Amino acid sequence: MKKLLSKRLPHLFHIKNGNIIDPFKGKEFVGDILIKNGKIVEVGEKIEVTDEVAVCDVQGLVVTHGFCDIHAHFREPGREDKETLTTGSQAALAGGFTTVCVMPNTDPPLDSPESIRFICEKATDLPINILPIGTITKGMKGRELSEMNAMYEEGAVAFSDDGLPLVDSGVLRRALEYSYRIGVPIINHAEDPTLKLTGQMHEGRWSTKLGLIGIPYVSESIMVNRDLQITGFVGGRLHVPHVSSEKSVECIRIAKDEKWLVTAEVTPHHLYFTDSDLGGYNTYFKVAPPIRTEEDRQALINGLKDGVIDCIATDHAPHTVEEKELPFDWAPNGMIGLETAFGASWYVLFENKIPLRKVIELFTVNPRRILGFELDLFRYGVEAELVILDVEKKWVFNEDHIYSKSRNSAFIGKELLGYPVGVISTNRFYSGDETFFSKYMS
Amino acid sequence: MGFLRHKHLLGLENVPIEDIQTILDTAFTFREVLDRPIKKVPTLQGKTVVNLFFEPSTRTRISFELAEKRLSADTVNFSASVSSLTKGESFKDTVQNIEAMKIDGIVMRHPVPGAPIHLTKYVDSVIINAGDGIHEHPTQALLDMMSLKEKFGELKGLKIGIIGDITHSRVARSNIIGLKKVGAEVTLCGPPTLMPLGIEELGAQINYNLDEVLNWADAVNVLRIQRERQGVNYFPSVREYRALFGVTKERVEKLDKPLTIMHPGPMNRGVEIDSDVADSENAIILDQVLNGVAVRMAILYLLLGDKPSEDKD
Numbered sequence: 001m002k003k004l005l006s007k008r009l010p011h012l013f014h015i016k017n018g019n020i021i022d023p024f025k026g027k028e029f030v031g032d033i034l035i036k037n038g039k040i041v042e043v044g045e046k047i048e049v050t051d052e053v054a055v056c057d058v059q060g061l062v063v064t065h066g067f068c069d070i071h072a073h074f075r076e077p078g079r080e081d082k083e084t085l086t087t088g089s090q091a092a093l094a095g096g097f098t099t100v101c102v103m104p105n106t107d108p109p110l111d112s113p114e115s116i117r118f119i120c121e122k123a124t125d126l127p128i129n130i131l132p133i134g135t136i137t138k139g140m141k142g143r144e145l146s147e148m149n150a151m152y153e154e155g156a157v158a159f160s161d162d163g164l165p166l167v168d169s170g171v172l173r174r175a176l177e178y179s180y181r182i183g184v185p186i187i188n189h190a191e192d193p194t195l196k197l198t199g200q201m202h203e204g205r206w207s208t209k210l211g212l213i214g215i216p217y218v219s220e221s222i223m224v225n226r227d228l229q230i231t232g233f234v235g236g237r238l239h240v241p242h243v244s245s246e247k248s249v250e251c252i253r254i255a256k257d258e259k260w261l262v263t264a265e266v267t268p269h270h271l272y273f274t275d276s277d278l279g280g281y282n283t284y285f286k287v288a289p290p291i292r293t294e295e296d297r298q299a300l301i302n303g304l305k306d307g308v309i310d311c312i313a314t315d316h317a318p319h320t321v322e323e324k325e326l327p328f329d330w331a332p333n334g335m336i337g338l339e340t341a342f343g344a345s346w347y348v349l350f351e352n353k354i355p356l357r358k359v360i361e362l363f364t365v366n367p368r369r370i371l372g373f374e375l376d377l378f379r380y381g382v383e384a385e386l387v388i389l390d391v392e393k394k395w396v397f398n399e400d401h402i403y404s405k406s407r408n409s410a411f412i413g414k415e416l417l418g419y420p421v422g423v424i425s426t427n428r429f430y431s432g433d434e435t436f437f438s439k440y441m442s
Numbered sequence: 443m444g445f446l447r448h449k450h451l452l453g454l455e456n457v458p459i460e461d462i463q464t465i466l467d468t469a470f471t472f473r474e475v476l477d478r479p480i481k482k483v484p485t486l487q488g489k490t491v492v493n494l495f496f497e498p499s500t501r502t503r504i505s506f507e508l509a510e511k512r513l514s515a516d517t518v519n520f521s522a523s524v525s526s527l528t529k530g531e532s533f534k535d536t537v538q539n540i541e542a543m544k545i546d547g548i549v550m551r552h553p554v555p556g557a558p559i560h561l562t563k564y565v566d567s568v569i570i571n572a573g574d575g576i577h578e579h580p581t582q583a584l585l586d587m588m589s590l591k592e593k594f595g596e597l598k599g600l601k602i603g604i605i606g607d608i609t610h611s612r613v614a615r616s617n618i619i620g621l622k623k624v625g626a627e628v629t630l631c632g633p634p635t636l637m638p639l640g641i642e643e644l645g646a647q648i649n650y651n652l653d654e655v656l657n658w659a660d661a662v663n664v665l666r667i668q669r670e671r672q673g674v675n676y677f678p679s680v681r682e683y684r685a686l687f688g689v690t691k692e693r694v695e696k697l698d699k700p701l702t703i704m705h706p707g708p709m710n711r712g713v714e715i716d717s718d719v720a721d722s723e724n725a726i727i728l729d730q731v732l733n734g735v736a737v738r739m740a741i742l743y744l745l746l747g748d749k750p751s752e753d754k755d
Contacts, residue, residue, distance in 0.1 A: 198672060200555075205640030209455075211555040211577025211615060214639065281556030325534050327554035329575070 001086065002403050004093050004423075004430045005437040006127070009384075010054040012036050013424075014047065018063035018388070021357055023365045024376045028357055033063060035384045038427025043378040056440045058388055062356070065364040065377040066098025066385035066425060069338065071162070071187075071241055071265060071313035074100075074130070077118070078107025083318040083405045085119070088338075089126045091316065091404040093430045095338040096363075096387035096420030099129040101371065104140075105163040111135040113150035120155040127426050129385075131157045131371075136175045136186060140164050145175060152182045157371045160187035162241065163288070165223060167193060169230060176236025185237040185263065185370065188227050190248070191289055195219035200329055202290040206275040212328065215290050221247035228255040231262055239370055240264040242315050244289040246299035253308045263370045265313040266300045268337055268344040269410060273297075277410070283324045283331035284410040287315070301352050304362060311366040314341045318406030336404045340397055342389070343416025350417055356391060388422040395419055403432070445744040450569040452558045453578035454619045462584070462623060468740035469588050469733065475512065476736055486515035489746050491547040492540055495521045495572070499551050501707055501731070502572050502582075506549050509738035515746070518545075533557075534564050541565040547746050550574075568745045576610045581741060582706055583616035585734040587624065589726050590661060592733065593702055598625035603655040604646075605687060606665030606714055607636040607676070613706045617663060618646045631655045632665075632687055635676040652687050656694065661702035664689050667714045680713055691718040700724050707731070 015033040020043065022028070032047040033040070074088035083091075085102070092100045102119065104110030110119060116132050123130035134156035138144045140163075148159055159179055166172045166188050175186050196219045201207050203214020224240055228251055231238040240252060243264050255262045273291045285291060303309035317334025324331050342363060349359050365375050377385050397411045422431040422440070431437040446461045454462070475483055491510045495503055503519065510517040520540065537548070547568040550558055555577035558569050573579040591597055602621055608614045608630050621628050622645035629647045630637065637648060649655050656662065667683060669675060677683050684690065694701060694716075703715070703725040711717045720727060 197674060203639055205643050208638040208640045209644065211575055211612060213576070216639075281559050322532060325532065327533060327552065327557045327560055329554040 001090070003090055004403065004432045005434065005441070006428050006430045007441045009035060009038055009424065009427050009429055012049070012051055012053040014049055014053045014055045015063060016055055016057045017059040018061060021062055021064040021360050022378055023065055023357065023361045024378065026357070033378070033386070035424070038384055040378060040380060040382045040384050042380070061421065062389040062391050063386055064360050064389070066387050066423060067096045067342065067363040068099040068367040068373065069097050069314050069316070069341070070101045070158075070311070070367045070371055072100050072102055072316040072338065073105065073318065073334070074102045075318060076106060076122070081405075082320055085122050085126060085130055087403070087405040088316070089128045089130065091336065091338040091402070092128050093423050093425065094401070094403040094420070094432050095341050096389065096423055097128065097338060098385035098387070098423060098425040099131065099368070099373065101131045101133050101157055103160060103162040104133050104135045105161070109135050109140050111138050111140065111146045113147060113154040116151045116154040116156045127428060127430065131155065133158045133160050133162070133187065135159065136161045136166060136188075137171065142166055142168055142171060145171070145178060148179055149182055152184060156184070158184050158187055158239065160189070160241070162187060162189045165189050165191050165193060169226060172227060173230050173234055176231055176238065177234045180234070180236040183372070185239040187239045187241050188223075189241060190220050190223035190227060191215070192219045192223045195222070199290075200286065201278050202275040202292040204275060204293060206278060210278065210281065212278075217245035217247055217292060217296070220245050220289050221251055224248040225251040228252065228260065228262060231255070232258055232260040235261070237261040241313065242267050242270065242289060243300065243303070243309060244270050244292050244296060246296045249299045249303040249308055252303070256308060263310045264303070264308065265311050265367070266304065266309050267315045268312060268341045269335060270300055271297065271348045272344045272414070273410065281328050282410065283326070283328055284335055284408050286328065286331055286333055287317070287335055288333035301348065304349070305352070305354060310370060312341065312345050312362045313367065314338050316404070318404050319408045321407060324408045334408070336402070336406055336409050339401055339403060340409060340411040340416060342420060343395065343397065343418050344411055344414070346391065347415065347417035384424050384427070386424040387420050389418055390421050391418045393417070393419040401432070445747070445749065449745070450558070450562060451580055451741055451745060452562070452569065452571050454580045454583055454616050454623070455578070457580070459623045462587070462620060465584055465737065465740050465744060466588050466591060468744060469584070469736045472739040472743070473733065473736040475739075476732065482512050482514060484514045485743050485747055486510070486513040489546040490516045490518070490544070491549060491742065491746070492545050493517060493519045494537070494540070494548055494550040495519070496550070496552045497573070499572070502551065505731070505734045506572060506738050509735050509742055512735070513739055513742055515742065533560070537561055537565050541567055547742065570741060570745065573612050576612050576615070578616045579612040580616050580620075581734070581738055582613050583620040584741070585730055585737040586617055586663060586704060586706070587620055588733045588737050589704065589730045592729065593726055594660065597621070600626040601629070601658055601660045602626055603629050603631055603659035603662040604665065605631045605652065605655070605662055605689060606667050608632050608641060609636045609638045610671060611665050613663070613665060615644070618644045622646070629655050629658060633677045633683070653693060653696075656689070656697055656701060659701060661704060662689065663704040663706070664715045665706065666708060666710060684713065688713070689715045689719055691716045694719050694722075702726060704730060
């Protein structure tokens, strides 16, 4: 297994001269962070330390909260050939993530308190926080509700049958009513199967040209709209995952204007690519929902700008080389995304003049707020979860940058902006960059 | 490099017009060979071509096989059902195993669009697309163009109607692309449920009124129609299809000029086309079949044949 370089933090660890971005307080300043036994002591403009202390001068680099991904597939249990909680954690650290929520479409699915406990127990020794999402329905069959409360008590942070849309509107209604009392959102993969049929990519000029069966954008937007309407009606809490189309953004905008309890995420690959990128039939671009047009991409960027879309989530979906080598129609949906998430997103959002502080929010406080996690990671006594970023670095992503067990990234060979050079998590320092690591950790 | 710009024939999209001309010219010379008492030439002696058919096909496979045999190539046929392919040995292993036995060319029919492009990543042989899902069927379009050229002498300015299920038709896609390149005009006609989004951008017009299209066209290519595909009904009944889009005897008789009739086969007589129309003297359906062998001979020769010695350094 490929691992980042890592070392336990010294008793006192003093990060100096960082461009500190505090996404909770909305502040940016050059300053220091003092960590003691892996916990935050102080974050401020200049910290005087009298005790013996290990100093890490990060001048020119950004230091902020560790990233939080609320949508990843770590494939455990069942498909450990694609990813495990352990290998997924390394991919997360490489991408600057210290907290990852894993989707329950495993084999068997995470549809019981026992399976939620299995994940939580396995995750205790891992270098990041792994928080399971439980299924909405038993066996992800879309009929009977799972034991949501029992799963919540074991540590489930949300409910989703991700990968499979909840088709039955009545079941969705009851799920929203039931989960609202528990206090966590329902996440529904919105793609109407009767409109999607055997679709392989976004329906439009490119699907027609390539002879691939198209998936119309309405297959997403009508289900998003249905979900929103039901949420408004019952007063539940809905999180819309991987929004891909302009129309869905519009529906979410209206729902938010109505003050319904609705949040939404977008993936880096929907921000970076368009359907024209599928021209070579590269199965690495085959994802669900599909990558859509330039107009949709612009609408997603604008959705982030004006807050209709709350956060970025990876939908990290590892698949084996063998599966992705199948002819297009037979290859599974999904691409890995943790390692490239920040670099791809910042590349796109920088071009679209979204300020860095806002982009950092999309990876930190915004996703944490959706699932009710601790927001003030610079508070005294909090377990240190930090990422150190070189936000000016332009780099070309290649297979050597992959820490996931799978390699299905459409970003291979693509230029990215911003590189997570180091992460502090679980009282350890992690880095994939040898020079950086030896400079501060030798 | 061979006689053409590209090593493979994956689709007509990337074939320049000069190469289309070369293929058609060569096909007409092979067509003469087919009219001789001895229909065999030694052109591809010592070359081996594998016909890889991952989808059932009778006429295209026989046409290719005959073309190969008439050029004296050694041929091997491989047919596999999709179910055996998805379950057992992977596509990559299958084709790499076949190539390891030292072959020169692969003719492939595959149900998945883009599969021939996929194949180029795994093998070095020359690849000829014999139909990939609903994407392209370049040899069919070339034989259609050859048949039109034979009938009209010139392709430029011809008005061609394509009638039927455009969405699921690789024949329609390749025809639109090819005919547009040679300067013909194409109008598509069929149920709106079977007209793919943005097809106009390939260079075709749409007209849902069949009588108008028949009046306008010099020739029509009538596609095979299926009411149901994977459990989805695209039109209510054959009766209604015939009423709106059937190339019937009554419709054709009403026209005040002869209309050339084409069909890629296999025909549903009495469904998309009447027997009287298909068997009329204006139908060139059997010429298409014969020209198919000539076109495939031309393509095999141009992609697999050795260049004349003066071209060598």
